[in-house]
Amino acid sequence: MNLLKLATKNIKHNFRHYLVYLISISFSVAIFNLFISVFMDEKVQKLISENQNYESVFQVSAIVVALFSVIFVWYSNSFFIKSRQKEIGLYSLLGVRQGKIGRMMFYETIVLGFIAIITGSITGITFSKFFSMLLLKILNLDTNIDFVFSIKPLLITIVVFLGIFIIASLHGYSLIYRYKLIDLFTAGRKSEKVKRPNIIVALSSVIMIGYSYYLALSSSSEEFIKNSLVVMVLLIVGTILLFSSFFVYLVYQLQKNKNFYYKNLNVFSISQIVYRIKGNALTLAIVAISITMAIFTSTFTYLSYQNTLAMTYLRSPFSFVYRSTSEEIDGKVSEIIKEDKKHKLINSFEVNALGGMMNLQDQDRYVHIIDETTANNIMEHHNKEKIRIKDSKSIYYLEFLKNPSGNQYVDKSINLLVGDKGIENLKIEGFYDNFRMINEGGALWNYVVVSNEAYNSLYTNEEGLLKEYRVFEVTNAINTKELTEKISNIVSEESNFDSFYLKYIEQFQSNGMMLFIGGFLAVLFLTAMGSILYFKQLMDANNDHQTYITLKKLGVSKTIIKKSLLKQMAFIFIAPLMVALVHSFSLLKVMKELVEVEGVSANGYTAGVILTFVLLYLIYYLMTVQSFYKVVSQKR
């Protein structure tokens, strides 16, 4: 019998055994295909082609999904081969050469890979339209999608996964050479004494986590960005130690309570839990951190998405702004706005700004310089307090970013320079942060408001230094698609035309896309984590088979065994979830500080996300208990 035949026969006869493996690799094919298909959908493609940013966002996330697939297939494959060590050992014992077994495993992986590519692609294509619609819905676009089958995503999927499966097969092939016969037979039977954890290490994990919470919660948003690396490292190391040390320590403390310990099957359950945590500590910590990240990212993207309007107002406070290049154009633009029936003109300004340099605390900063009158016209429009410039030597300094420590600038003296003119020893009278005078077509500027007198002395009409902005505010700015198009057709290329509508749509779409990708990746990672936990437990189940047979022989009933399994698995699935929830609550508080959104709450969404994760892990939990029980109770 040739090897290919033996391999296909193996699959046929042990189909149930292969099913779990097949499902998981099909899943990763399906996810990849789905993701590619969604973004290669005609409408989505059109959107992506309009903006370079989208293209790179899409490419990066496609690579993340592909990378995930590689890791996941690799993991599944290693588990699969490990779970078959005995079978491989038997072949060796029967005198089949390692090379031959290796080749057989290679063929098997390839055959299974082919099946997975077919089933995965079909699943991916089937669901991709649904996800495309979801994305378009998030982006507020027309969700009517024809079910058109496109070959390109399928081809990409096939090429990528053929590559992955060939690598995985080679890995499987090489694994055979690394095993020794004795290892193959006693695989998983080795028992090592579980060392009692050191109380200092156990406690240090809690201290590390606590300190990272403290750092995160007590620091201002500016400090937080500085501290975030420390917070992350402390949190991650703390979480790993929490699982490898603290929980084990806690469970050992339970042993000391003899009345509890020597009751029911607790003697056994507790020792198994210690075993489980020890063997899975790193995985559990990774799961806990992944869930935390997923909750954090999805809440963040949702907040940004919901907050698009407020953010756009901040960045583009006026409906239209452009730099005047000729009076003829200015006339035409005013005409168009006046004639438009849908939108009424509320306000318009001519804002002249001088591009200059401010020397503050020995640092040169590029600034826009405007006079007091113009500034106060705009302040009035924004319903803000007027800027009061006391004399020709005093100025106001306005930064566009948040800067809580900016008040230190007050009373500092500065020099201003525009071209070859300059004024020395001006005093900062007041400071605003997080503020924008007018929309910016290109780069963002910090502003210096000076007295009219000082402005005049700095004034120049030199090309490039004097910037004459035309600013308009109309009603219903969010729907000015047509008006925006009309104006942008008239104004010249160099006029840095900016419209509230354009900024809003751009922001909304990119936030929407981030929301979609963030949610997609979060669910993807958590599903993968759940599957990995499931695999690991099933591996243990195979090794524990004898143990449970013994328990049965000793007269332990099915109900008690199931109860014990429920307890053991609860630790595996629920502990990381709980840890992640506690982590998230502290981090979410920080995020509120960071994003600072008024009137927008992500609580409902976050609760929904958490609920989804809880449900997902609950399903995995029960499924694992069921499968575990099936494995240990089956007769051999």
Next chain:
Amino acid sequence: MTVLEVKGVGKVYGSKGKTTTTALNNISFTMEKGEFLGIMGPSGSGKTTLLNVLSTIDRPTSGEININGKNIVKLKDKDMSDFRGENLGFIFQDYNLLDSLTLKDNILLPLTLSNHHKVEEMENRLDKISRNLGILEILEKYPYEVSGGQKQRAAAARAIITNPKLILADEPTGALDSKSAKVLLESITKLNKEDNATILMVTHDPFSASYCDRVLFIKDGDLYTEIRTTGERKDLYNKILNVLSVIGGVGNEFA
């Protein structure tokens, strides 16, 4: 007092319409309290099947098995586990100790399941039994840290800690070297004599069987014969060898 009563027990493998195999034909015997009974027979004679039906792991297709007056054949699956835990103690060839537990916890395991023993009482029993079996010093060790003989003595301790009505031992010396086997058999005999424990031991080893009060021989699913000790182990040993040479099985190593 009769502890075990086996009446016309038969076991047929295979379902209707297919070829069937008769593992046990029509076996009947009784055991009194405090008796140490050996069951011998060549491979395929039905020893293991008999032990399985006695230990409620398998059900006979015909006949009746009364343990302490209760017919276990009629027990429901759910009640069987409880019955097993309360009335039977097991010693297996491959020890079946749980690797993740210390010997102490392994031995106490059956007691913890029944839920109505105080910790203090558990520890008293443990102390007494492990002293008798000579494993007091290694109680805190894990199974993989001790020798096969010590493991088997721990398994014996686990079997008797619940004061079972009947102890079933399946080739307990099968995996032991001759010295450890001797120590174990002496320990079991001590349990039998001093604690009046009722022990049924399946073995193919004539030396092990020579420790018994009475030995039953099974051949092709039927009871072939039985012999009793005269008090002299050497004497019983020779008788066993004689029977075995007739029914087959282990040859006469002393000849």
